[in-house]
Amino acid sequence: xxxxxxxxxxxxxxxxxxxxxxxxxxxxxxxxxxxxxxxxxxxxxxxxxxxxxxxxxxxxxxxxxxxxxxxxxxxxxxxxxxxxxxxxxxxxxxxxxxxxxxxxxxxxxxxxxxxxxxxxxxxxxxxxxxxxxxxxxxxxxxxxxxxxxxxxxxxxxxxxxxxxxx
Numbered sequence: 001x002x003x004x005x006x007x008x009x010x011x012x013x014x015x016x017x018x019x020x021x022x023x024x025x026x027x028x029x030x031x032x033x034x035x036x037x038x039x040x041x042x043x044x045x046x047x048x049x050x051x052x053x054x055x056x057x058x059x060x061x062x063x064x065x066x067x068x069x070x071x072x073x074x075x076x077x078x079x080x081x082x083x084x085x086x087x088x089x090x091x092x093x094x095x096x097x098x099x100x101x102x103x104x105x106x107x108x109x110x111x112x113x114x115x116x117x118x119x120x121x122x123x124x125x126x127x128x129x130x131x132x133x134x135x136x137x138x139x140x141x142x143x144x145x146x147x148x149x150x151x152x153x154x155x156x157x158x159x160x161x162x163x164x165x166x
Contacts, residue, residue, distance in 0.1 A: 031094040033061060033111050035131060035149035037084050039123035042164035043155045050163055053088025054154060056119030061092055063111040081116065111147055118154040127153035 037057040041050040064077045082090040090113070112132045118124035131150040 030144050031065070032144075032146045033063060033092040033094075033113075033149065034146070035059070035090055035113050035152065036088045037090065037115060037152045037154070038088055039118075039120060040127050040153040040155045041123070041160070043127070043159045044164075045127060045153070047151070048164075051153075053084075054119060054123065055084055055086045055088060057084045057088070057090075057152075057154070058082070058116035058119075059084065059090045059152065060114045060116050061090075061111060062114075063092075063109070065109045084119075109147075111149060113149045113152060115152045115154065120154065123154045123156050125155045125157050127155045 037054045037059060038047055038051050039054050040046070040048075041052075042048050059082050060079060061082060062077075062079045064075060066075050080092060082092055084090045110132065112130055114130040115126055115128075128151065131152055137146040137148070
């Protein structure tokens with residue numbers, strides 16, 4: 001009887017060793033960073049009825065994302081330049097970042113956008129030069145994070161008093 005119990009226990013032990021051990025699933029977030037650049041015609045740091053979005057403006061993005069695993073902490077840092085589209089919007093798509101979940105990404109991330117160059121000769125004096133303030137939108141079910149940075153703007157070298165008032 002002791003041999004039977006020993007046989008059953010050893011069979012269970014061997015079968016547990018031979019079963020496939022799968023590593024824990026890695027969390028992968030798809031991250032989008034976006035914002036807009038506009039021409040502030042009246043030089044008042046607000047989008048007025050005379051303002052317009054600036055296509056072709058160059059923006060530099062500096063971002064850091066921290067991945068958190070039980071045994072390691074990794075940081076992903078990068079800098080890229082983007083050009084605004086015809087609607088004055090720049091966008092950076094990061095398909096997936098291992099170890100970053102949307103909830104964690106909002107807490108352990110930072111992005112800064114800085115204007116580099118205007119596409120307009122009439123509107124090329126920097127207004128709001130950089131933006132770190134963001135609105136984070138999370139779709140946890142699909143692990144999508146969208147970071148919308150505050151607006152950046154350029155101004156004309158001279159303000160039209162007739163158009164904008166005093």
